Amino acid sequence: MAQLIDGKALSAQVLQQVAADVALLKADYDILPTLAVVLVGEDPASQVYVRNKMKRASEVGIGSREHLLDAGTTQDELAQLIATLNSDPLVHGILVQLPLPAQLDEDSVIASIHPDKDVDGFHPLNVGALAAGRDTLVPCTPQGCMIMLNQVHSNLSGKNAVVVGRSNIVGKPMAALLLQANCTVTIAHSRTQNIESLCRQADIVIAAAGRMALVDATWIKPGATVIDVGINAIEIDGKRKLVGDVAFEAVSQVAGAISPVPGGVGPMTIACLLLNTTRAVTRQLACPLEQGVGAMNTTARSDRYVRS
């Protein structure tokens, strides 16, 4: 049986570190790191996610502001709000919950967020910085996956990693982070030929295709590490259930380590969002940082989570 990568427990460790950083920012700079979450419309699933994010924020001492806009909000109205948040010195992170209603252009909304407040890491400047291997705000889900991988592998160098899925929010930034960790990276997707045998050569499989139970046991090399990024809601006997992109029962017989859904990547994503909020603060501090929080840089911080 595969080792279980417990995202719930690991996220608690990350959140503990975030809480310590929040305390340092308070003590050294009298700053309350604050996250603004913008939700347009009334999608019930999005409302649950937003509530979860704000609950976790308050648990680690991060301030949060919720901006609920009605489904008919115009591009100009949303731009106006983001401009206000961009110039508010008491707001350090801005998250606009995606997807947005059809009348709104996601790309231009993302581009209007100040790059140093872009806690999702979706702004083109941050995307470019990540692609170039520079220190920047990194998308939360791939960052969480890297922390999970570091739990299993003391060194990722030279590993064959296959990322199944090529989205801008998971697949592409995931591939960039794995490459930065010196993996040999392949991005597979719906048009990939022989995807099953390609995955079977991988030491690491990241399943982020958005298709329920797509990755089966025959796709996995014995002993490989499998991270399941899928969140597919299904109904069983009238009850809502979350399942991933991996056939968990079958794959856990073959894999060396596997993350579950729920209790895997989801909680790690939220923990990394709050980690990014404290990192956003340090990017916005004008003064040179010498000690305490100043000792924080991406490399040092991710190293803290390499092994428990």
Ligand SMILES: Nc1nc(=O)c2c([nH]1)NC[C@@H]1CN(c3ccc(C(=O)N[C@@H](CCC(=O)O)C(=O)O)cc3)C=[N+]21
């Ligand atoms: N700008 C933006 N940034 C996001 O990060 C973002 C977004 N938009 N839109 C929606 C998706 C989805 N997302 C999740 C985060 C945590 C869980 C999570 O914690 N899930 C729990 C279960 C929750 C449940 O039971 O419903 C788990 O997997 O254990 C799920 C989904 C962030 N998203």
